Amino acid sequence: MMESFFKRENAGRAIGLVVAVAFFAVLPLFIGEGSISLVNEMLILALAACGLNLMLGYAGMVSFGPAGLYAVGAYTTALLLLYTKIPFGLALIAGPVMAGIASIIVGWFCVRRTAVYFALLTLAFSQIIHTIIFEWYGFTKGDDGIVDIPVPEFLSSITNYYYFSLIIVCICVALMWMIVTSPFGKTLQALRENPDRTESIGIHVRRYQLSAFVLSGFFLGIAGSLFCCFNKSVFPDYADIMKSTEMLVVCLLGGIYQFLGPIGGSIVYMFLDKLITGYTQYWPLVLGLVILGLLIFLRGGIVGFIVERVAIARQGSRG
């Protein structure tokens, strides 16, 4: 009985997925360029948040500094495109690769500690990255940022870049799904639930945590590189604590224990952001209140809430 239920759910999931991708694929036909740009930004934010959630929701490692690795990806691609003649594809891949390398170094230090000390370490490292970018004016142009980044002809139109982003985000999400539904993914969850017991069943905890950290950093780097070419510019505040918190809020908003949580969270966040900033300059105030509301009333996040309701409805209908 369990088998067939699962199969039915699988079919439902597959259909839902096709519908979602199709929706995003045909969207540009119905909306203006400004909106396409927004959806593009949302997709990239969703990717970054999903990357963060690999570490946060699945491995239970709370990082206060994902923006640092995101910025490493963005700046690597930006600097390569600006200063060298490397082909676009390579420059784009170099972003996540560099972010991955940075993650190995930063992660090696950070996973030696747990909980609040781990979080503070990630914060310190991302602030150091921010300082390096900010101060190294000669190389990174510091506070001015890097603008007018050269992007290939065929990607300079908004619609084209949208489809490019969509494809990359879909591939990345598929990869992350594969990771999360593998033995490795399940072991990470066990790690989150009970690191001690996980060690007692034969798992080298530090190694798995570092792997999660690096995978997370890699996907954050992809998001950074994508955003760099989307915006055709990069600024030091890509590594700022506000950006880190944005990603954390998006994850929490959608629900960190759901795979699609960060994606749902990203949609809601961007929608709220653009809506509110249209009316008032006090977006931080509204965001703060939204977070409070979330923490008090919607603890599983929006996607979590939906999943719960669906489960309850299903149980009800089966009597």
Add this chain to the structure above:
Amino acid sequence: MTFQGLIIQLLSGLSVGMVIFLIAVALSLIFGTLRILNLAHGSLYMLGAYLCFWISSTLSQVSGAFWWSLILAPIGVALFGGFLEALLLRRIYSREMLEQFLLTFALILIIGDLCKLGWGVDYHVVDTPWPLNGPIILGGIVFPRYNVFLILCGPLIYVGLSALIRYTRLGRVIRAVTYNREMANALGVNVPLVYTAVFMLGCWLAGLGGALVAPMCAVMPGMDMVVLIDCFIIVVIGGLGSLSGAFLGSLIFGLVTAFGILVAPRLAIAFGFILMIIVLIIRPWGLMGKPE
């Protein structure tokens, strides 16, 4: 760099350090007893500064207006903090760290914008009060009197707090709750009340810090984040939960930053973080903290 210049730099660092000490010690105290890292402490400091500006400018006809605001502003922040604790913080004590982080971050956003709503986005100035305006001149060194006052405040507060914790009944109760909440509860201590009291004390300290710093620097949006990050560094170095650690950490931080600016001005900001990382790796419970 002349000898005088060096001394001035040293004193500069110390005065900065001592102000941040007030917020750092509050952060440490709250973490030690309530077990949460209150990110909004920088905002409460900023609120203290704004209240100080508001009260002293409202009372500008009264002599000694600044001193009145120095008394009233921290009380205002403490009351506000008590309200926050009862309404919001109480709900998240048993929750996971991420939720606590996000709640206190939400408070940063809210308090920050409330200050903007109340006092606008421009910066405000509080005049240095008599008799502390003007410089001290000693052996060829010219240094603002007010900064000397700040340097003296630090140890004064440290001694006062230590005495409170060690010798008063309240201090004993706080220590009991910090050491073992369940046991204290079983012995009849009203733990939620103690939590509120400790939080209000922490807010009072932050408000005092803000009020003290107001004459020295511009009161404006953004001052909350700058001081917050510095505080983290200090409490990590000194040890989360340790009073003397916060004091020691503030001294170290103040001096390292001051001399860092002399040695490598552009990377001085990073020195603090590097120190923080070193401590977290080698001795995560800080110089004076206790391993868990």
Add this chain to the structure above:
Amino acid sequence: MLRVEEIGKSFGGLMAVNGVSFQIEKGELSSIIGPNGAGKTTLFNLLTGHLSPDKGRILFKEKEITGLSPHGICRLGIGRSFQRTNIFPRLSAFDNVQVAVMSWRRKSSNIFLRVQKMLREETDEILESVGLGDKKEMTAGLLAHGDQRRLEIGIALGSHPELLLLDEPTAGMSPEESGRTVELIQGLARERGLTLLFIEHDMNVVFGISEKIRVMHMGSIIAEGMPEEVRANQDVQRIYLAEET
């Protein structure tokens, strides 16, 4: 099978374990008893690598394992269940055991396989043997206390141990449940040829199933032998009586 030679561990000034030595033969069912604070759980922590001893050696199947990490010791064949229920609360009962089995079969680092169907028979078999076959889809954190204790053992079994250390397996259980758990454990030991070492406070369990009993007090073993010998031992009686007063 297990040989412990003069191991000691102190915390601050307190000697939690003080020069303990004993041997366990393959297939033996023995227990360690003693008043609270005698150092029993610390001893277990030393055996499973959660703590490293200040002095002495531990040998398992004649190979030195002193100071190895918990995951290394697990691989060698020593398993453990914990005094305070130590499961994976948000995962299902099935997942709880599957994770242990996957680790044993060295599949945990694989990102290409699909976890849903993996090692299903083996995991199901273990769940059945601890009596949780019908509850395998339930969220572990929502199981009744007794079921959680049995899941504890199930997780330990997932690592196919040869020596199983059980820290108060019947803690918090009613007499009937304790009895059932004891039968379960005895059955498992027989079927899988396990060597068992218990820590227990429930004297019925201890005297009912142990072939050998060791009594610890203030960090040392003060008596060792068959149940009747230990029961008659003067020192042991004195300690337990002293505890009652």
